[in-house]
Amino acid sequence: MKKNKSLKSLKTGLSPGSVIFVGERKLEFPEIKFIEYDENNFSENKLQDFDDQLNLTHRTSPCWLVVTGIHDTSLLTSICSKIGISTLITEDIADTKRRSKVEFYDDYIFITIKSFVGFNGNDEINFEQHSLILGKNLLISFSESRPDYFKPIIDRIRVPKSRLSTSDADYLCYALIDFIIDNYFSALEKLDDKMDDIEENMLANKNQSSLTEIKKLKRNLIIFHRMLWPVRELVHNLDIGETSLINKSSIPFIRDLYDHSIEALEATETLRDMAATVIDVYLSTSSFKMNEIMKVLTIISTIFMPLTFIAGVYGMNFEVMPELKWHFGYFAVLILMSLISIAMLFYFKKKRWL
């Protein structure tokens, strides 16, 4: 991860609008798809390069330009300049370490949002950044990798007379965000399952691995929570933002998005609270077990140390030790030892250690 991290600081001292790819290159070559649709028709074309003949701005039927792979900054710059997008935004698209946000411009809306990818080998949660530019009847999406990520949406567009195919691009934009936010719930379900596993392991006394697991879980929850917070903001700003690019009829759907993002946030917080509880209770249980162990040790030591000492005394080789000569000396000592043990046991009984 360090390789990527260092890139962000490399931008220091550069002028703003310098388009530099910050992140991990996950794809060999970028892919560009151009989708046009209306109520009845659907066309999907793979573009080799960005075709400047395409007039994207004044269209009657909605279209969607799907760009997958953003490490090729020259391609990015050419796309953005052709459509007339500020270099500050192009810079944001190329920087995969930005917060999710929405920005309203006169001609378009710019949205950055992170989608859940999965957990890497080290059990770290992974996100990918998507940038959406919503113009009049035009949506451009930039994704880091996974050209098939939005396939379920494309399939829904294909269905003639479906809501997606009959609506404007703003509804498509909503559908993408909705799809991304719905995916968060599968992340949450996986995190929830991990929490269940940890608790089961703890009950089964597999403690050491559980502690490593819970650290990873907490780390993922911290990162997930930080990622969700700006998403909630983004959706709220979409709802209250005054723009002609979003039709009134789409507003209830955006409010629904807001409910979903709040639900995801609250579920994350619930999991965090529970993880904290698990650690607290683990510490208490551990402390309780320690007490139990120490009691056993102390009882054993307290009973056998005096007895061993007495045996040691009568094992001494002094020439004059009168007791050794007594006929019942041995039996007397054995009885003495028994009495001491019984006394000790009573003492521990009284102290409630037994």
Add this chain to the structure above:
Amino acid sequence: MKKNKSLKSLKTGLSPGSVIFVGERKLEFPEIKFIEYDENNFSENKLQDFDDQLNLTHRTSPCWLVVTGIHDTSLLTSICSKIGISTLITEDIADTKRRSKVEFYDDYIFITIKSFVGFNGNDEINFEQHSLILGKNLLISFSESRPDYFKPIIDRIRVPKSRLSTSDADYLCYALIDFIIDNYFSALEKLDDKMDDIEENMLANKNQSSLTEIKKLKRNLIIFHRMLWPVRELVHNLDIGETSLINKSSIPFIRDLYDHSIEALEATETLRDMAATVIDVYLSTSSFKMNEIMKVLTIISTIFMPLTFIAGVYGMNFEVMPELKWHFGYFAVLILMSLISIAMLFYFKKKRWL
């Protein structure tokens, strides 16, 4: 619980308004009851299916359509479409994992709220979702199961000239929410009793089970708190929402609801704070007891180890060991041992270990 959890993520990629049942099917067959009442009359009919002859919208006397069982999504869809309710709402009714909320529409108000059911075998708190649609003189309630849950309300409607039977449907809606919120207090009382049990057990040194209990209690409190927060919001929005569907005379009752929801929230927080205190104090007590146990062990070891060593020395079999020949050697050693013990005891006295 995992079966239900996975359902939410199954919705990913579906278009919004896809009515899919999310939750656990708790009932064999849905039940539909239709209740009409006014000041003097009361009629209650079980409907086999939703009867589309019933004109629900333009009525003079209030009526209540009680739907129990929401897993039959085709039934849900048919009811909702007949009354003219948006599919987004139908989707919410079928999804039992949503936050409680209120939404105002021109012709009706949509309310989702969770009611307390009880604790399952694993001591986990259980809720059920109720969706209420309040129209002009019409209330539709959708519940997951428990057809008799609202029986006390129905009994109050039966009483001629009671406030319920003489009021409009908005008061009935208030009465249902009031009933649900009042039920929270019985949950709180049970949680409070558990807290008392835990503290008693801790005093009686039954620690291990207490720790499991307190974890369950904290978990339930976390879940309960998360559930209550949106209820408070819901009631607040009902109070400030501008709608002609709620009569002015019902507003004081809704404010009373708000007070109740705040009280439930604060009681939950108090219990959470107390549970945290119990864990803190448990850790300290445990640490204190450990110190006590270690002191005993250390005192015993510190006294008997040197004594046993001395005994060991004079148990050695060297041919030349002058002390063994001394006439009072044995007694001298016994006296030496006593002096060492006394010195040790003084040392511990000084260190306040005794």
Add this chain to the structure above:
Amino acid sequence: MKKNKSLKSLKTGLSPGSVIFVGERKLEFPEIKFIEYDENNFSENKLQDFDDQLNLTHRTSPCWLVVTGIHDTSLLTSICSKIGISTLITEDIADTKRRSKVEFYDDYIFITIKSFVGFNGNDEINFEQHSLILGKNLLISFSESRPDYFKPIIDRIRVPKSRLSTSDADYLCYALIDFIIDNYFSALEKLDDKMDDIEENMLANKNQSSLTEIKKLKRNLIIFHRMLWPVRELVHNLDIGETSLINKSSIPFIRDLYDHSIEALEATETLRDMAATVIDVYLSTSSFKMNEIMKVLTIISTIFMPLTFIAGVYGMNFEVMPELKWHFGYFAVLILMSLISIAMLFYFKKKRWL
């Protein structure tokens, strides 16, 4: 306490405005006093029952109806209905588990507030609920018990030309709340004294009892804080509430009340923070002491175990053990043992355990 707790949930399913006493009956019979006063006169009458001849609403000189004992719900209902107070309020008066609050109505102001009573045998803080109804020149107070609680106020009214006797009923209402809030400080002082005791005990190593004490203290602080928060709100609402029932000249006094309630809240929070610090430091101290104890044990064991082992070796009864025959064998072994002990002591010195 469980008896009372269960009462609140018993109300579930009843219609709002059902006047049911929730709480503990602390008084045999209710007491009703009627006090009339102006600048020069003062009259106090005990009423057997509530006398409906008394016209309470249109009066020229202020009067105060003191009702002590609210478990007799029929009496409550009769008083309230005669004065024309909503049954929702009557219900609140009879329910001693409500939050403190103020409600403004056209003809009167309704205030519920809790007063500090003391600590019960189990060291739990106790409050009592007072409900005040402030009309034009009329104040009605409902208290759970303690007919003499407001005696100092009554004594101040008796003084001719005192501010109380020359002011309207709103000033009397202020004086009652001021009296109740001033009482909180005596609770805070008692809690502060307990904190001091706990810290002294901890210094004196009386740890176990201190832990129980601090748990009780924290519990009381949690409850006290929860009780104070709505009082602060109440006073704030009194200040900003628009009503003709409170004279402008009383506003500075109400602001003073607000300052007092904030001070009480902050003092409670300071005590909570300090209690948390005490527990933290206790845990650290306990952990430090444990280390000290373990060091002693380890030093003793580490020195004497090898020595005892050597003594054991030469106590073996093998026929062929050459060292036993050596003339200086015994002395050599003693020297060896001394060297081992010294080496160990150096080792511990180096490790800073000594």
Add this chain to the structure above:
Amino acid sequence: MKKNKSLKSLKTGLSPGSVIFVGERKLEFPEIKFIEYDENNFSENKLQDFDDQLNLTHRTSPCWLVVTGIHDTSLLTSICSKIGISTLITEDIADTKRRSKVEFYDDYIFITIKSFVGFNGNDEINFEQHSLILGKNLLISFSESRPDYFKPIIDRIRVPKSRLSTSDADYLCYALIDFIIDNYFSALEKLDDKMDDIEENMLANKNQSSLTEIKKLKRNLIIFHRMLWPVRELVHNLDIGETSLINKSSIPFIRDLYDHSIEALEATETLRDMAATVIDVYLSTSSFKMNEIMKVLTIISTIFMPLTFIAGVYGMNFEVMPELKWHFGYFAVLILMSLISIAMLFYFKKKRWL
């Protein structure tokens, strides 16, 4: 401290405006100084008693009445009544346990603020209350003790044509508050030094005293923070308060005060966070050391216990013990013992305990 504490609750039941001294009497006799100044002149007179001939309200050049010692409530009352100040304020001046605050009246502004005095013998932070009344060209200051506390300010007034001597009384009032707030930083520096000492002591393993020190430090920080919070509020209210008594030219200075109070608050919070970190790390270090100690003990015990047991076996006096007769029995046993020790050491090596 208990003597003072009990005084606050003694006020319970008294009518508001009852001027009662709450606090510790720190001065034998009150001192009154009267300072008049303008651009060129400066006069300072000690008054035996408050001279009612002085007309304080309608003045052309600014004057400052410095009252030190507020336990003489009759003097307080006489001063306040002569200048025409409400008894509620006189009561506040005499009560040294109030929060810092500002109150705007038509003719004057009333300010209460606490100044840092030092640390008492028990290392508890000490404050003193100052009350300021700012009228037109008139400032009255009431301090608990320390007649020389404001000497640096008086010295600055003495300087002809200095900003202080050429400005109105509002600037003098600002200068006093600025002086008091600047003093907070010397408190913060002392607390910061204490934090440094504690950390050094902890590194040097002087743990027990450090724990007591950190408890005192946290207590002082809690108290200091609570004291600072209302000061910040006070200065903010001074800034936004609409009053003709503060000249527009003084506003930038008051904003500067606000910055200073925020800085003091944040420094306190930083110290609190650091103290919490120190305790957390102390606990972890302590736990780590315990593990180290226990490892030593366990290693020693695990090696020597079996060896001592074997030696014990061959020290038994049975008549028939074949091994004892073997010629190389002793050496065989010594070798066996060595093997056991080596095996144990390998085991601990594998467990990473060595």
Add this chain to the structure above:
Amino acid sequence: MKKNKSLKSLKTGLSPGSVIFVGERKLEFPEIKFIEYDENNFSENKLQDFDDQLNLTHRTSPCWLVVTGIHDTSLLTSICSKIGISTLITEDIADTKRRSKVEFYDDYIFITIKSFVGFNGNDEINFEQHSLILGKNLLISFSESRPDYFKPIIDRIRVPKSRLSTSDADYLCYALIDFIIDNYFSALEKLDDKMDDIEENMLANKNQSSLTEIKKLKRNLIIFHRMLWPVRELVHNLDIGETSLINKSSIPFIRDLYDHSIEALEATETLRDMAATVIDVYLSTSSFKMNEIMKVLTIISTIFMPLTFIAGVYGMNFEVMPELKWHFGYFAVLILMSLISIAMLFYFKKKRWL
């Protein structure tokens, strides 16, 4: 560090606007550079002293006065008075312990901001204060040391027709703040690397050093967070501040700054949360390991103590000990010992200690 700390309190009692250097002198002599530029030209001159011939206020092309070294208060005062800046601001420039802030005046904007320098030998994070005064076409920057810190910016100005060289001074001001904030990310990356190192060390059981490291890390995060918070505020105020000195075209850049400062804040908070998690998990792991160690000790003691005791008994020298005479006594005892060990092992197996 103490030397510097004490300086802040030395200002107590001085009149505001007294220009006193608070901080550590890091530079021998101050350096003054004067940079003039437009689209095509660039001139940079080192000034020996501040040249009062330069008319800085009414200019057509932008210029930048770079002052490095602020300990020479007479120089500071002369510069500020010549440009006509209030002494309150000059005081702020000389005090390196102030919070970052922005202040709007009629003719200029005053900004104080801290830049990240690095970590000192003790691993403490270091900042330096920069003060910026933005006038019409004029920027003055005051830095503590590091004359080359802004070199990357100067290099960008040199480029003809670059955005910097073609823009007004407000864009230069933005570029400096952007440069400073971008630098924060390299600090964050270093802190992040430290966190990774600590976690790796903990896994590798190098615990003691990790604990010291994590304390330093948390301290740096606390300080960094406190430093960032006012920067966020500063940028927000720049954005919403109404001033003609910032061109409308620069506003999007300032909003971008705001996003960056939020990102830095959130990254810091994420690191803090993770550090807290690491400590929590360390404590739990430590507690778990202790349990493991204690189990080994207890098992060994519990098995060998009884055995050693039995061996001791038969090592006693009583004349009458019948068992010693038995032919199979020795073997019987050996078998008894084996049985005891096996029983113990079963016991521990059952207790799940093995």
